[in-house]
Amino acid sequence: MYLWLALLWIIGWGVVGAVLIPRVYARRDLDVSQAALAGAMVGAASGPFGLALLAYFTPRLDWKWVVVPGAATVAIFLTAFAATYPNNLCVSNSAFVLTQVVNGLVVGIIYGLMALGLTLIFSILGIVSFAHGEFYMLGGMFVYYLTQEWFPGLHPLAAVVVSAVLTFVIGALFEVLFLRPMNTGQVERPGEYAILVTFGLSFFLQYTTLALVGANPKKVPRYFDYPRLAIPGEEGSLLKVTPGTVRLFEEIVIPSPRVTAAVIALILLGLLMWFLYRTWIGKALRAVSQDRQAAAVTGINPNVMNTLAFGLGGMLAGLSGASLVQVFSWVPWVGTQAAARSFVIIVLGGMGSLPGAFVGGLIVGVVEALGAGCVPDPHRAAAYIPAYGMLILVLVLLLKPTGLFGREL
Amino acid sequence: MNRNALWIWLPLGLGVVVMLLAPLALVSRPYIMHIAIVAYFYAILASSWALLAGYGGQFSFGHMAFMAIGAYTTGLFAKFVRLTTVPTGVCPEITVGSYTLFLLNPVTAGEPTCLDIAKATMPAGTLIYRPPIYVGILLGVLLGGVFGFLIGVLVLRLRQAYLALFTIGFSEILRVALNAEIAITDGPNGLELPPLFPKGVTIFGMYFDATSKIPPYYVMLFLFLGSMVFMHWLASSRYGLFFRSIREDEEAAAALGVNIVRYKVLLFVITSMIAAAAGAVEAHYIGVITPNILLILQMSLVIAMAVIGGMESLVGAAIGAILIEFALEFLRQNITIGPWTIDMTDWRLVFFGLLLMLTLRFQNNGLIYPIIQRLTRAGVTEEIAARRRLVPETVQEGEG
Amino acid sequence: MIELEVRNVVKHFGGLQALKGVSFRINGPERIGLIGPNGAGKTTLTNIISGVIKPTSGTVYFNGERIDPLKPYEIARRGLGRTFQITRAFRRMTVMENMLVPALALHPTANRRALEKKATEILEFLTIDHLAREFARNLSGGQQKLLELGRLLMLDPKLIILDEPFAGVHPKLRQTIWDFIVHVNENLERAFIIISHDMDTIFTLSKRLLVLNYGELIADGDPEAVRKDPRVIEAYLGEEEEEVAA
């Protein structure tokens, strides 16, 4: 009951603020880039009182005007939630909440890795790849076939590496065949073309895989069985490891394949950063993302960089798939949801922003985990998982299309 | 000019006549009739998407969502709304004159609805009606328009990839909600709908029962032809010019007096209503609608149809859709080459994915539209060249 | 009646002051040149008058009505037309369709035949009538510029602002554009504001010159007077002065 009232308040005044405040600011010719978001947040948190003050004094809006009322809004929501469902696990059991959050963060790292690929493509080629999910799917499929069908006994990590190479090649090949003509003026409306042709690729890859391997879910056993371990001891241990789980402070449980995947992802992130910031090619890539013309003048071939970026982007998606195939069961359309999640993340983080993709990944991971764990009706909680992210996407596009770290449009 | 017009109107007229008379030849082949109905359904979707994206430049991936809004609205209307001559007293209801309109409450299987409870107290002879199907369909169309309006207003500032992402988000939220709210929508199992003509229908003295394909064939065909005529009129009127000018350059169009906001929103409303109408009719015809119709892959099929036909042409997109739907059905047969059997159910879609990419890459006007264009624009180039020769020296001598 | 009044228009972009209080009036079918170095604020001023951006402060009146709060299309329909610095023809529409957009936006129910006839006459004057059924994307850059001028005339504007109509055009084509401006200005009695970096052309073509420098209007008068204005010489023309005088 309280919850619905609180939601009504938050949404109602949020909308009022988002509509009203930009108008007030525009009329006084003040900076409106944050006005919709800040207006929504202040409205949601404080209703007509805060909005009236904001409209009257029109202070300069910086991030504080978003974060503080944003936090207040979350607090209102949580309080109302707790008051309405006092027996909900998320209210009564802090260990459960922590477990959800930690699991969300762990998975979020991998989401971030995948979204990083998408954002890399966007920052170099200026397009959103709608086939990103299929690279993710292929990454997992390759590992399955390498380790389970073609070369049984192959070390999973070796399979991960091979799958990375394969997804890179597919991405690069597609770029050369279908995206390069955009730069040479052979394609008339590059923006529309890029959307549709990557969409076509997604369709093509998904059905090719389906036709080749069928619809039966594939399962890869976990890559590593962790040794049994308890630190400092069995009783009251801080860290307890079994082959299938990692347990922190006796209370927070994380399945071990997820930990493996997150560790792989972190190592890859490190490698990627090293590549982008320490190697010549990486620097060239970043130069192209800053300013194509200037980069071209210094002798960097932008076409090569495009191919590289698309290949790398696809590879990052492939790698996330390759590290998660031991966690989830794998079907040819597994990428759709993952791609949707990546869209959410890069919009939330700001299109083209690398740190944004990582932070966005963590946020989406936590939101999904909490949503799945806390929504009262367990059936609904599970069914609505994909919607949480999409809600974020829609809200960010309406309130702050540049996302958290995005450059101004 | 006249010769050109003939070359266009003749095949089109012939096509329409064939479509109108096809049932005569196909009475005994309901399967083909079925494919034709579904093909018209896709043709409506593809051509209205072509109007939205090809003419208006709004690359929305939410077209199937509007279709689903139409379908679910009429489905839910048929499921939950009843008329009676005596107020139930327990259901939410309004009484107008001697009739009461009431809503059934969503229940899980086996539980009694409020109507079951009310029946105990209702006097004998109370009549309970289902409201007519067409009311639900009209409501669906209307709601499609309302949502089209809302989405149109919300996406005014979003361009290209951002718009695509937003509409994917909208469509996914709708799909998830339809899946999750099982008590209302029956979730993944799908919502069952009564047929278009539950009691059958009599046309020109011939009676067709509820399962006959002929009435739905004509309903869908007339919906298709009607929306084509309407969209064609719209596209060749000033609205079409404004839509295209917005696609080309919003700012320049505004500087020339075009009210961009109005025409963009209008475009969303109109195309959404058409999609909703198609969805509502199709859902009643098939008898069930599931949230899976909102999967992105369904949307990509519509896009593939429009692109392959030619998305800058309504007729091109429609023909593309009809051809592809028939091709998809006829390519279902497995192919056996020596020891291998190729399961075509999946490979045919691979083929269309490839065709979509190749069309985009090498023939981005589509495969059908250039043929139409060759007919409509026959002689234009020659005419221009001829007139260029007539213009002696295009500009006067400068003075310095 | 043609009356434009720009009153003390200021525009800030963040910390940058693109316009620092610009005021001037136009009365009747004048032919005005607007010059100034790159970044002086010429395009910004055009954008404010045509409603594309809103001024930080100041007002714009057109024929007695305040237009700065209006939307671009509303201003356009009141008879204020402008071109953009880069050519912006509707590329995937035919030349005739390009011409019809503003005409139909202005007169939604007008007879199309009549509008097409009017468009053909304008195209004839611009020497591109034979291209009426060609797609705009198939026109040369210069022809697209002509098309933009013709298209603008279909809006039936009282005041026309041209942002660098002579940039990058061949002398022959420049003559066509010149003739067009003079014809529309003198015979149809429409006012013009022409932005140009082509000193020869602008000094001879315009009857009155406005000079913008760093967002300030530093001169306003007939070309001869402006040419001699020491502030203009100092701020803008500099060494070029000799070339202009020649």
Ligand SMILES: Nc1ncnc2c1ncn2[C@@H]1O[C@H](COP(=O)(O)OP(=O)(O)OP(=O)(O)O)[C@@H](O)[C@H]1O
């Ligand atoms: N949207 C904008 N955001 C930030 N700064 C802008 C914007 N538009 C223009 N400016 C700045 O305002 C100043 C004036 O620009 P404007 O385009 O009006 O110059 P201009 O006189 O038209 O120059 P040119 O002759 O090069 O066309 C420039 O310093 C420009 O960088």
Ligand SMILES: [Mg+2]
């Ligand atoms: Mg300029």
